[in-house]
Amino acid sequence: MTATPTSSSRSYPAGGEAFPHKDLIGIAPLAPWQILYLLDEAEQWVKLNRSPLKHNDALAGLTIINAFFENSTRTLLSFEIAGKRLGADVVNMHAATSSVKKGETLIDTATTLNAMRADAIVIRHASSGATQLIADKVACPVLNAGDGQHEHPTQALLDALTLRDWLRSGACPVAKEEFVGLKIVICGDIRHSRVARSNILLLTALGAEVRVCAPPALMPYDIERMRVTPFTDFNQAIDGVDVVMMLRIQMERMSGPFIPSAREYRHLFGLTPERLKLAAPHALVMHPGPMNRGVEIDSSVADMLERSAITRQVEMGVALRMACLDVLTRRVRGVEGWGAPL
Amino acid sequence: MTATPTSSSRSYPAGGEAFPHKDLIGIAPLAPWQILYLLDEAEQWVKLNRSPLKHNDALAGLTIINAFFENSTRTLLSFEIAGKRLGADVVNMHAATSSVKKGETLIDTATTLNAMRADAIVIRHASSGATQLIADKVACPVLNAGDGQHEHPTQALLDALTLRDWLRSGACPVAKEEFVGLKIVICGDIRHSRVARSNILLLTALGAEVRVCAPPALMPYDIERMRVTPFTDFNQAIDGVDVVMMLRIQMERMSGPFIPSAREYRHLFGLTPERLKLAAPHALVMHPGPMNRGVEIDSSVADMLERSAITRQVEMGVALRMACLDVLTRRVRGVEGWGAPL
Amino acid sequence: MTATPTSSSRSYPAGGEAFPHKDLIGIAPLAPWQILYLLDEAEQWVKLNRSPLKHNDALAGLTIINAFFENSTRTLLSFEIAGKRLGADVVNMHAATSSVKKGETLIDTATTLNAMRADAIVIRHASSGATQLIADKVACPVLNAGDGQHEHPTQALLDALTLRDWLRSGACPVAKEEFVGLKIVICGDIRHSRVARSNILLLTALGAEVRVCAPPALMPYDIERMRVTPFTDFNQAIDGVDVVMMLRIQMERMSGPFIPSAREYRHLFGLTPERLKLAAPHALVMHPGPMNRGVEIDSSVADMLERSAITRQVEMGVALRMACLDVLTRRVRGVEGWGAPL
Incomplete structure (x- = not known):
């Protein structure tokens, strides 16, 4: 393989070679x-x-x-x-x-x-x-x-495609085309989420600055080994970010040892309009769907025409x-x- | 829209215009x-x-x-x-x-x-x-x-297509091609049936004379507002009609407040060979399927080669x-x- | 029909005629x-x-x-x-x-x-x-x-296709192309199995020598009427055969009146490597799938590259x-x- 990645990682190997993987199992094996x-x-x-x-x-x-x-x-x-x-x-x-x-x-x-x-x-x-x-x-x-x-690699790839499309539109004053320097927070059940895992791998590989936010019981034990900054306070985590990526909370986690109640979860980790104001003024809102409206994300945020990328993610x-x-x-x-x- | 419907409602607007509805939600919005x-x-x-x-x-x-x-x-x-x-x-x-x-x-x-x-x-x-x-x-x-x-508009439209095909075959001495003057009885759970609702809207719009027949508890409250004649006695309702359209009785209605029992229902509202004799001698039998044989319709009626349109409705x-x-x-x-x- | 089957049954009727059956209901009606x-x-x-x-x-x-x-x-x-x-x-x-x-x-x-x-x-x-x-x-x-x-006719036909492919490869010294003289044992729940029934009909029609083996309670009552040799001892039944066709044991038979336990069944009727040695040294192993590994067939047998035809059957x-x-x-x-x- 005569791969010659530039600093921006945007060059392909010299012609005539095939994609070097038989399968798409995860983001981890991808350069x-x-x-x-x-x-x-x-x-x-x-x-x-x-x-x-x-x-x-x-x-x-x-x-x-x-x-x-x-x-x-x-x-x-x-x-x-x-x-x-x-x-x-x-x-x-x-x-x-x-x-x-x-x-x-x-x-x-x-x-x-x-x-x-x-x-x-x-x-x-x-x-x-x-x-x-x-x-x-x-x-x-x-x-x-x-x-x-x-892992859920196609989810991370489609999220990246959505993000890149947004960057190229010029809506983000920080980064243009490049993921380098982009500040992203991923909030939710980081510990059990394959969406979070694949997105962390992809976004850090492309040079974004990734923060993760979860209740302590839903933070992975080995979070130190990932190239992310962990938070348990969403208000701190969201401060000044360019992108807010919310995760779906599984119903079965919404009681018992992980989360006291859906109401409590929304209070501490839900994306409300007030909380979104702590992010950068241009911040993009993402969610892999299906949403629990009123739990991890408020309807007024999910439906913001200029800010929410949720429908574009599906496309x-x-x-x-x-x-x-x-x-x-x-x-x-x-x-x-x-x-x-x- | 330069629609110029004739008395027979069989002309289309002058050329070049599209079908004026984005969706097919019901018969009600259709001219x-x-x-x-x-x-x-x-x-x-x-x-x-x-x-x-x-x-x-x-x-x-x-x-x-x-x-x-x-x-x-x-x-x-x-x-x-x-x-x-x-x-x-x-x-x-x-x-x-x-x-x-x-x-x-x-x-x-x-x-x-x-x-x-x-x-x-x-x-x-x-x-x-x-x-x-x-x-x-x-x-x-x-x-x-x-x-x-x-509503269930495609069911009413396919019923009308079946009916028109039958009229054009000349099997009905009353009406030829036209629905005007055709006598139809719809019998069953009129109150809860979207098939009945769409058929009533369509058949009356095309000028047919529609009778509906149901046990009192299964007759809509607002039946007066529809352009139909309501009956609770099937023997009276079926008298002399050109078309008998039976509705499927839902199992869950077959006990409790609506119908005492399937046997009782058949006795009063089932289409038996004897009862069919009260209709016009050329009368066509219709049913949207799937049939409860021996409840709302007898097998000997459903399987009449010359009279039953049930299979043609599916086609x-x-x-x-x-x-x-x-x-x-x-x-x-x-x-x-x-x-x-x- | 001017069918002129030769002794090897391999000729078709003189040209221009269609396959004489509308349906494929079973092997029984097929010449x-x-x-x-x-x-x-x-x-x-x-x-x-x-x-x-x-x-x-x-x-x-x-x-x-x-x-x-x-x-x-x-x-x-x-x-x-x-x-x-x-x-x-x-x-x-x-x-x-x-x-x-x-x-x-x-x-x-x-x-x-x-x-x-x-x-x-x-x-x-x-x-x-x-x-x-x-x-x-x-x-x-x-x-x-x-x-x-x-019956399950396409299963028997695909088994025969697999067998014929193997015969044509020359792997079987006994029969070449022809099913005549081929010794096959079918082992399992012969009584309830449509796969067994269709295979018995097909294989005997083509001249193979078919043995069936089952616990007494899972042997058909009318086994005498089929052109097969019944066994209740698998060690005797498998002796010297060219092909071992195992049947899937249904879970629901694995307790109660038919079979004392899965373990007992494996002991007496499972295809273990030791038992396979009693068959001819070239013997082919077949199973319609899905397999209960460790019950009717051992993994070491199912996965033998040269002997197991199970994957080819699927193909x-x-x-x-x-x-x-x-x-x-x-x-x-x-x-x-x-x-x-x-």
Whole structure:
């Protein structure tokens, strides 16, 4: 690999080489220029999706299996639309009612999907590491759509795509195009959140300054090892940031040992209009959805036309997933090499 | 709009204008000529569906999302087949297992579907008005596949298509082609039925004489405001009618305050062969399905080859839904204007 | 029909005639040359599925409905991929949540699917005979994807395709290409297994020597009427066989009247490495999946690279189902007549 990343990490290797990963398991294995390459590739699909006839036959003839062992309407819809818009034959395996329930091992399921000659498998699973386990057993690319408390790489990538789009619009006086120097706070259940984990990895890799904020019981034990600044006081954490990224609080955490009550949580960690005023005046609001309105985020904030990027995140999600499916299936399609940098 | 409906309501506006509704929420907002236009448009799809290769690429490149918040195998199948036969990328959102369960608001779900750049959204929901709520929030056409006790417009339109096909066959000596003068009785749970509501609106708009028949507890309070004649005695209601439209009785109504028992219901409101003899000798039998055989309709009536239109209703359903999807997505496809009247 | 089967049953009727069955309900109605014809037809799809772009538009424009009244992830996936790879419009009817639950009869469901103008219906149902019942009511081909304890014909056909592929590889010194003289033991719940039933019918029709092995309580009462040799001692049954076909033990049989415990079952009827040594040294291991590892089959046997055909069975399944869908829909597509024998 003759990768020649510049200081801005925006150069690709000299021509003719393929994307160096078979799978997309997480952000951790990606070099900064690989992250940026996926974002650049997504731009064309953002444009396509905004055109009247939003279909391309790049993946025609390929079979994509969405194997969701954990329910997720949004992410499944997003991947399904991405695959179909690229012309692939897309099938969903609803694993909640699958042979897994009949006692089959995960590896046997993986071997089965491989034997059916899938060209890409998208996996969501409640166990951290399940996606890697499957990727090791199958010949085709595996895309992680969220595994346990490990990673959710397409979420972090779509968040970055949304952020970069905002930076390029000039709305942020601090950073223009570059993530270097951008101040971001991620607030919520940092400890159990794969969205937080993938976003921390991606944002720090691109040079952003990341703060995390959580109740003490929801802060990871090994937070010291991450290149972030931890806070337990949201008012301090949000002070002067350019981006506020809220996490969804799982219902099951909203009582018992972690959080006394939803009301208490909103009081201390909810994004209210008052609290948003502590951030920079141009600060962008993000949330991976689905939102608990009135808990981690107030409706008046979520619906701010100029400030909230929540709907744009969903839009970027389809485009980003199209890019990942396209790039990772190039080998099987005989379409090797990098496209020209945008 | 230079609409010039004739007495028979069968003329379209002078050329070049688009169908004047973004959505299909109900029959209520439709002018008679708009109803007839949708029926006319469906004719070509009836023909296509009867041909060996029943596929057309009119909607190729478009994304249709079927968001069913209430289970319905038939209607979902019908819409899914309609969309796929027209070449669209069709995805189903099984809302029973969706983020809605995670506490997401209906409007947030709608905004999400919109952000994924759907070109048409088909909604079924247990709450009256849910479809309108979503339609107001999204840019693309929304088709109501049944919302609470409000409307089920494609059912009424497919019933009308079935009826018109029968009238044109000459089987009815009273009316030929025209709905004017046609005597129809709708029998069942008029009060809670969106099928009844949409059919009453459509049939009276086209000039049919509509009688409704229900047990007193299942008759709407505001029946006086509808242009129908209410009956509580089915033997009187069915007397001399050209068409008998039976409604499905929901299991949950079959005990308790509404109906003493299924047996009692059949005795008083079931369509038995004896009771059918009270209708006109040529009378057509309709039912939206699925049937409770032996409750609201006897098997010997449901299976009458010459009299029962129940299977044809299913067939017309696919064609009619193809017409609605085609007409409502013309704007996004840049296919404006009316086709020549058939 | 001018069928002229030779001793090897490998000739087709003189040209120009269509496959003589509308449906594929079971192996029982098929003549040996019809079985072989389906296997021959599958070869081209095996090749296609191993190529980079595994798509063909043979069934473009056709509507295939997968109506699964019983959950089955693998078989549904296999049929769905088969249909989509052939370019058909494929829709799944998840009957677990269907109108059937609302009290609709199976025949009414069949009539509905027929009225929607399906070109092929794939049925899985918990009741023996349900598929035939539906096939009698609909105009289009019906494919049995497993009905009660009756038949599972595509499983037997894919097993035969896997076996023939192995025979042709020369790995079996006894039989080459031909099933005549091949010694096969089928072990497991012979009494309740549709897989066993279809395989016994197919393998004996092609001239293989079939042994069956089961605990006494899981042996069919009418085993004498089948052309097989029954055993209750697996060590005797497996002695010198060329092929060991294990059946999946249903969890619900693993206690109570049939089997004392999973551990006991493994001890007496599980395929352990020691027991496999009693078979011929070249013996092939088969299992329809999903496996209960450590119960009916040990992991060390299931994963033997040279001996286990389990993964290949899955691969052959997609190709075989493509062949069945292709052959049975030729009439509607106007593609009559036999292809040239391979």
